[in-house]
Amino acid sequence: MIYDVIVIGLGGMGSAAAYRLAQRGKRVLGLEKFTPVHAHGSSHGGSRITRQAYFEDPAYVPLLLRAHEMWDQIERDSGEHVFHRVGGVIVGDPDRGAITGSRASVEQFGLKHELLDASQLRERFPGMRPADDEIGLYEPGAGFVVPETAVRAHLALAQRAGADLRFEEPVTHWESGRVTTARATYEAEHVVVCPGPWAPELLGDLGIPFEIERQVQFYFTPDEDFRDHPIYIWDRADGTNFYGFPAHDGAVKVAFHSGGQICTPETIDRTVHAHEVEAMANATRSPMPGLAGTFQRAATCMYTNTADRHFVIAREHDVTVACGFSGHGFKFVPVVGEILADLVIDGATRHPIGLFDPARLRGRV
């Protein structure tokens, strides 16, 4: 079989790339180290926040406008329920970056939102007990996507469009036009690499220092009713920043966004320790007292961080890469798939990706 494009890694980004390339008529081979929709990388745990109020940089907003449109389209095409539009609220000090940055992005793009003071927040979302000087930015169009369902949907759509997807076939070596696995060597005009936390291993030649960070997703049976609740990010002045989801599949999920141990996919400690559960429960106790009722379970996952926490997406000759999603990439999965297909087929994309140029990171520590 002759292929036009080989996609290495069929997690979040690779499954979307395989779909978009096959949909545009390319003969695609997808190669994945593990089984479909596995829990060894970065795309598992039942939920990922998506929002358009983007304090990380307003340059992401056009991509998010397209991503939300595409999540709806994926649902129509696959028949799977991926995007739960439950609303979202960012809570914090009105002068700190999470709120000021979110305000800047919603104002610049005219996005629907409401600013709520502490008493309005308490009234609207009784599970939340903000301090009097904290405010909330509520975004009705925010919510969460289910990563396992999203990857499964993209893989199914890719196969329906003709992609040849092979699992449990790790890539042992790749170079321009040629990819070797334990089973065979394949050739194609173009190689797309979507390695997730295996970026240091597969993309060492990029010359970019990636840091793999262990993160824990905690699941509790809450003491209060969090079924009808938005997703939230709580930017606390004491540094205990956490985010979470409404009750879904019988549990509320909550996690810290930073402070994880640096690891590799081989060295990550997959055991979640009692002191970590205690620290998570303690952080939520005063702002959301009914949340961390009874501990159910926890799951580890990995961020692939760049020095500035912005992504790396680029084409160089006949190789295109997407990596370094720094703990905030999942919401972009469908639009990253579209961008990768544009870069491979057209050599350019209409989407704004200047922020993701790897040249900015070379030589940085």
Ligand SMILES: Cc1cc2nc3c(=O)[nH]c(=O)nc-3n(C[C@H](O)[C@H](O)[C@H](O)COP(=O)(O)OP(=O)(O)OC[C@H]3O[C@@H](n4cnc5c(N)ncnc54)[C@H](O)[C@@H]3O)c2cc1C
């Ligand atoms: C705990 C946690 C919470 C998060 N929360 C959010 C959130 O709320 N909102 C949000 O937008 N983002 C969030 N993220 C980030 C988001 O999930 C990631 O940015 C995204 O999943 C990255 O997708 P990926 O395709 O780069 O990596 P992955 O999905 O891990 O895919 C990489 C794939 O490459 C495969 N692979 C690697 N090496 C090889 C090889 N040699 N041969 C073949 N295949 C190989 C792997 O097996 C894997 O399937 C979170 C991440 C974590 C860990």
